[in-house]
Amino acid sequence: MLTTPIEQLPGTSVLTVKRLKAAGINTYWDLLNYFPFRHEDRTATTPIFSLQPGDHVTVSGTVTDVKNEFTRRGMKIQKVKLVDDTGAVTLTWFNQYYIVTTIKPGMKIAAWGAVKTSGNAKTLIPQEYEILEENGRKPLHMFRLVPIYSAKRGLSSKTIREKIWYAVTQLQGTENKSVEFLPNEILAKYDLIPEIDAYLTIHFPSNAELLRHAKTRLSFDELFIIHLATRLVKEEWKKEKVGHQFEYKTHKTKIDKFIQSLPFELTNSQKKVVDDILTDVQKPNPMNRFLQGDVGSGKTVVAAVAAYLSHLNGFQTLVMAPTEILAQQHYITLQKMLSKTAMKVALQTSSHKTIKSPSLRANVTQSPMEPHYDIIVGTHALLNQKLNFK
Numbered sequence: 001m002l003t004t005p006i007e008q009l010p011g012t013s014v015l016t017v018k019r020l021k022a023a024g025i026n027t028y029w030d031l032l033n034y035f036p037f038r039h040e041d042r043t044a045t046t047p048i049f050s051l052q053p054g055d056h057v058t059v060s061g062t063v064t065d066v067k068n069e070f071t072r073r074g075m076k077i078q079k080v081k082l083v084d085d086t087g088a089v090t091l092t093w094f095n096q097y098y099i100v101t102t103i104k105p106g107m108k109i110a111a112w113g114a115v116k117t118s119g120n121a122k123t124l125i126p127q128e129y130e131i132l133e134e135n136g137r138k139p140l141h142m143f144r145l146v147p148i149y150s151a152k153r154g155l156s157s158k159t160i161r162e163k164i165w166y167a168v169t170q171l172q173g174t175e176n177k178s179v180e181f182l183p184n185e186i187l188a189k190y191d192l193i194p195e196i197d198a199y200l201t202i203h204f205p206s207n208a209e210l211l212r213h214a215k216t217r218l219s220f221d222e223l224f225i226i227h228l229a230t231r232l233v234k235e236e237w238k239k240e241k242v243g244h245q246f247e248y249k250t251h252k253t254k255i256d257k258f259i260q261s262l263p264f265e266l267t268n269s270q271k272k273v274v275d276d277i278l279t280d281v282q283k284p285n286p287m288n289r290f291l292q293g294d295v296g297s298g299k300t301v302v303a304a305v306a307a308y309l310s311h312l313n314g315f316q317t318l319v320m321a322p323t324e325i326l327a328q329q330h331y332i333t334l335q336k337m338l339s340k341t342a343m344k345v346a347l348q349t350s351s352h353k354t355i356k357s358p359s360l361r362a363n364v365t366q367s368p369m370e371p372h373y374d375i376i377v378g379t380h381a382l383l384n385q386k387l388n389f390k
Contacts, residue, residue, distance in 0.1 A: 001170060002029040009163055020163070022153040028167040032199045034160065035218075036147035039211065042112050043144060049086035051115045051122050058142055059089065059124060060110035060132065066100050082109065082124075090123045108132040110142040128158055140165055145205050161203075168200050182224075192217045238285055244313070246281040251312040258308050261340050262301065270298050274305050281309065300330060304337045311343050311374045316389050319377045324349045331377040338375070348378035348387075355387070 005027055006012070006020050025031055046057040061084035069077045078099040080091040091111055093099050103109060113126040130141040138144070141158060149160040180187075180194055187194070193201070198217035205211035248255075255278070259266060266274065273291060280287035293299045307317035319334070321327040331347040338345060346354035354373070376382065376389070 002027065002032075004028045004170075006031070006163070009166060012163065016155070016159065016163075019153045019155050023155060028170070031164050031167045032171070032203075034149065034164065035202055036149050038148050039145045039205070040112070040148055042142050042146050045110070045143065047086040048082070048084050048089045051089060051124070053115050053117050053122070055115045056113065057115060057124075058110060058112045060084065060108070060142070061088075063103055063105050063107045063109060064088070066103055066105060068100055080109075082111070090118070090121065091126050091129070092118075092123050093126065103129075103131070108134075110139060112142060112146075145208065145211065147203050164203050168203055171196070172200065190220065192220060195221065237288055240286050241284055242286050244315070245284055246309055246313045248278055248282050248309065251309060254312060255305065255309060258341065259305065262337065266301070267298065270302055273302050277302065277306050278309060281306070300333050301337060304334055307334070307375050308338070308341065308343070311341075316373065317375045318382050318389065319375060320382050321377070321379060324351060324379055327377050327379050328352075334375055334377060343374040344372065345375045345377065346373035348376050349381050350379065353381075 006025060007017055009017070020026075023034075025034060042058045044058065045060050046055070048059055048061065051057060051059070059082065061082045063080055064083050065079075065081040067079055069079060071077065076095055076097065078093040078096050080093075080099065080103055082089055082091055091113075109129055109131050111124060111126040111129040113124050113128070116123050116125060128141050130139050132139060132142075140162065147161055147164075149157045149164075151157050151160070180196070182192070182195070186192070193213045195217065198214040198221075201210050201214035202218060205214060259274075277287065277289065280289065291299055291302060303319060307319070310317045319327075319330055321330055327347065327349050331345060335345050348355055355376070
């Protein structure tokens with residue numbers, strides 16, 4: 001049922017199907033995953049007598065009059081007089097021509113909208129209305145916590161709600177009810193409702209408490225899946241092998257001297273990070289780390305230590321920055337830090353190219369026009385296919 005194509009939605013025009021697909025909705029499962037961004041509380045009906053300007057309310061009653069009126073500028077206004085046991089109010093639409101052919105005197109309807117005053121009379125500007133059926137079926141758009149969907153591709157929130165309602169009613173009571181990917185012990189531990197119940201409730205909750213449980217379950221699912229995917233990627237990453245494992249022990253003395261030559265002492269955090277990185281690059285698996293720190297916290301010096309070990313192992317290092325300004329800053333900083341070593345640093349951006357020879361080969365060491373560079377700092381210009389690094 002979940003894989004049923006939306007073409008099978010009853011009472012759905014070809015245009016609506018086209019718009020649903022343009023919004024990325026192709027199956028009933030896609031409909032269920034089109035979550036509302038909020039819910040409007042339309043559970044209570046306000047007596048017409050007690051309407052106050054500025055309120056957003058739900059009213060219901062019997063239609064006694066329907067008519068079109070024209071303004072001096074040619075705008076057509078649709079007015080529907082609605083009466084309940086406490087009084088009467090005029091529902092007003094602007095240029096909604098279908099109203100006078102859809103709503104007829106004698107019908108019972110409910111409407112939700114803003115109360116305004118027109119002269120001495122109160123009027124309601126409906127945002128939505130619903131014709132109430134006499135078969136006792138609970139209204140879809142009124143007298144409940146109503147889901148509000150992001151309207152896109154020419155689809156109104158009301159239309160999306162109607163299509164999702166049909167999918168939900170088809171799903172209720174089917175074998176899909178038993179589908180659950182979390183074990184019972186986890187559901188019990190975190191007080192989670194079944195997944196299918198969460199999908200049904202997030203759209204049409206009976207009350208605010210059930211809505212909270214649905215949001216909790218779906219949020220848990222999202223974080224759980226992200227966490228699981230991350231673990232799977234990490235396990236796959238462990239299977240990867242590097243082309244070259246760095247040698248560290250034979251170069252430890254030089255690394256220590258380089259760190260001691262810096263004009264400042266590394267913080268405990270920097271020392272820990274450096275140790276972690278130097279340990280990682282000796283392993284047969286690729287290093288995959290995210291180094292986080294505020295501006296000026298010393299991330300670049302950590303990169304410099306790693307680059308120096310790369311140099312001692314006979315390799316070049318690329319340092320890529322998102323902007324030219326940052327690339328220039330890194331270039332200047334690394335030059336200063338590495339000034340007491342034999343390492344040469346180049347800058348390669350779209351406006352500044354240290355590597356300028358026609359061959360554009362950064363690993364050529366014989367040509368005096370194109371010296372070997374141990375560190376090349378740059379922007380995405382480093383990804384130029386003409387550059388051939390060692």
